[in-house]
Amino acid sequence: MSAPVAPLTARQTPAIALARVSKTYAGGVRALDDVSLSVRRGTFLAVMGPSGSGKSTLMHCAAGLDSPTTGSIRIDGHEIAGLNETRRTELRRERVGFVFQAYNLIPSLSIEDNITLPLRLAGRRPDADWLGTLVERVGLADRLSHRPAELSGGQQQRAAVVRALAARPAVVFADEPTGALDLRSAHQVLDLLRALVDDLGQTVVMVTHDPAAAAQAHRTLVMADGCVVDALDAPTAPELADRLVALAER
């Protein structure tokens, strides 16, 4: 096993590139307002902001879960704006991994089945070595035949991380991945995400409102009212907390 080494040209393509993206929901709510950004490969990006700032919408659009109203979104160089639901799903499962706040493991399937589910859906053969390494790394090797309900929250979230990585995606999105976890489990998951970036060159985008979590990232975007209002490189948790409080008081 080795870190994925992409050719030079691909390396220069950003993992995610948004250009002038807006999203308006039915009823006129403008959740994203002319947002442009790009995420370099092998980096850990955190997106912060108060509730309703548009950070979840940004993630859903950037990940191809939802389509923008206007603007262009490229995942790993592929434009997704204007694709239909099926084409977007196919692109997503090829190039995007997901970690949700509520784990979202399918209760009726074993951990192993859950981990390989995206591959099965894509009709691809699981890479046993790769999965073995991942499972070993997150400490779930002896839990594969268990059902999600038999695992702790931290274990479930780690299984969800493995599922997200199973297809070797270009980018992993994590939506409040520590929101439902205790401090110790949350730390384990954050360390794991950071290690994926540092050791395997994985790209991770994480939405969170926990400054301590965001402090693990290389770079943090702060959102408010559907716009990116700030970008901080390698911030510390207190800096971020101050910034958020300032936003809230504005």
Added chain:
Amino acid sequence: MFPLAVRMAAHRITALLAVACAVLGGATLITATGVLAESGLRSHLPPGRLAGADVVVAADQEFHPSGDLPIALPERAPVPARLTDRLAGLPGVTAAVGAVDFPAALVAAHGRVVPAGDDPGTAGHGWSSTKLLAAPHIEGRAPAGSGEIAVDTATAAAAGIEAGDRVEVVADGRPAKPYRVSAVVGTPGAGVFFADATAVRLAGRGGDGPRAGTVDLIGLKTAPGAAGRVTEAVRERVAGTGLKVVTGGERGNAVSPGVGAARSLLVLLSGSLAGIVLLITGFVTAGALGVAVAGQRRDLALMRAVGATPRQIRRLAAAQSSVVAGVALVPGVALGYLLAGRFHDVLAHRGVLPTELPLTIGPLPALATLVLTAASVQLSARAASWRTSRMPATEAVAESRSEPRTPSRARTRTGLLLFVAASTMSVVPLFSRTVVGASATSLAGIVGAIGLALAGPALIKALGSAAARRTRTGVSAPTWLAMANLRAYAQRNAGIVSPLAMAVVFVLTYTFAQTTVMAATSHDTDTGTLAPYRLTAPALGGLPEGTLTAVRNTPGVRAAAPVTTTTAVWQYEQFGEPDTESASAMILTPDATDVLDLGVRDGGLDGLTGATVAVSSDAARTRGAGTGSRVHLVLGDGTPVVARVVAVYSRGLGFGPIVLSRDLAAGHTTTDLAQSVLARTDGTADAGHRLAALATAHPGLTLTTTRAAPGGSDTPPEVWINLVVIVVLLAYLLLSIANKLVAATAQRRTELAALRLGGTTPRQIRSMMRREAAVIAAAALAGGLLLSALPLALLGQGFLGRPWPAGPVWLLPAAALTVMVTAFLTVELPTRRALRMPPAEVIRVH
């Protein structure tokens, strides 16, 4: 994908059990219907007294309308007698017998009539017909001259005679005459054998009668191994004459066209069953799948989030359902074959089917069931998962926690359209006072119920909103919760209300349509039959000649007329398309006016001479057959005729759509004997006594009253069939409803647990669930009653002249009670089970 579907299925046992039951029952019903249909088309009577014939040549006892199933013709069509000798000359033929059959019965000591054979109407044969029996064991010698007969062993035993005895015989309605028994034939039920020349004379095939120079069929015996060659040669010889050459199992159909025609009843029956069975099984299966897929919506949405395409979601739902359906299909089909057997027994026991007619057990019904079930399961599962599969993944996950917010508009609109269609259909009985017209009533009910299933969510939502508004303040928490749930889970509740309503609609419309038609029919025949007495002679195969004169000469008898029933196929044009109807037709003479009042509107029955008919006003109106017009008919023996309409009558429901003049039908029935004589007296008891004395004096005559016996002992067989169908289908409906309710309640565990965590006591939850069950039952009853009301009111108006149907009053409270009990039990039991688990654990697991 497939193993995944199976693994996920294992976790939805309750919901999938409902699907399995729906498929099991559906497969049983479809297979059983299929077996009946196939038997109607392909089953053969045993060859009986033709078992010894290798090749049989007989007329085609079927009428073949273009583009439709053949219609059985019950009256024997003759074959030219001279053909017998020609066929006898073919190489390989060892014997050729032109068989003639005619009514015959023995009169044993004390005037006791012993019917010979299975059908007294065709019990008399010529001696040469014994060659067609399979290896008969004959004791005695062939009857010779006009004074000797041979009888089969069963008849001989019943009459207590043996070879050498003398016995009186009524042959073809002639006065009883003594014969010497020259032989006993060892084939039970074969009948009475006369010397060939005597048989020809008795059967009216000599001289210049309408059937002179004909035989009923020709049986050939062939040299060993020559059967195939002879069959070919005979086929070539009779080509173009319309005659049929039959061998093997098909010979059974040539034995007795009258009995064989009963076979076509199976086709009619399964045809009328197929519609309702397919509608109901499709509805039940789709409903069960709807619940199963709804319970899985969250899983499906999660799969969307991790990369399943909409199509994969639908495929997964379909695959999962197909696995379950496949498991249930096998026992279902097996049960279907058993059910068909039971049904056949019931019909045979009721005398609707000849007992000797076997069922055809082939793979076709199973195959048809497989295809129909697979198609409906795939379609329903894909439709049920359509909405979840098409949603953006994020919304799917969010929505899967509760129900889709708004019921789809197209769905509601389709439902409302079906209501309109149902209302339109229910108008039919106003214009068509026929059994077919009445069947529109139950169909209208069922279509309305399907409309309710579609428009249900929107209606229930509206109902729940209204109820929730009214109960916002001042009611107990459980009631308030129940109303809120009614609105919030409109789709789930509609899924339960609509099948319950369907059960109510089905039972009410189907039963009341039957009873109303029955009441209207017997009202027609009761008021239309002026004569209080009917004379028949079933054991003799028809009334002996001279009976009519004897009745007329009885003091106190004002009028008497013969009445016979046959079958006629009416060819007409409707909406510019050629169409055919096979109907039972009475054969009457002009003097029928004195004993029957058909409610003549135009013309008169006194014109019923020559090639003339009278038709019912319904038929006259829809087929443009007013007085003076000409109608194209095919008589019971297959002879096409053109007849002039001389009268139009209104009591078509009781007396059938067409009446033939005796002149027209003469020579076209198996026997020319009248089946009954209706007699009208001066009303005195004396006249009645004299008629009774007349019947006793003539062996075989039976005197009955035409007034329907109270208590409905003469319930027609169709009613029995329909009752059986109602019971079977209702059991299926109720079972599937119960299953569905149990599954739906079991799926609410998380919701109930959340309520408990929020401080609701188990008692409050039970009370809430009971209130929900009560509302569901009430809604189902109200819906069912509303949907049945219009069709039944119009049916009553059309058939009885009053806006309500005829039938048992207890049906309504019984239906209400059944609905209540079903709803209560199937909600209460799973609720109790759900409450047994600690709520925190439920939340953790789900």
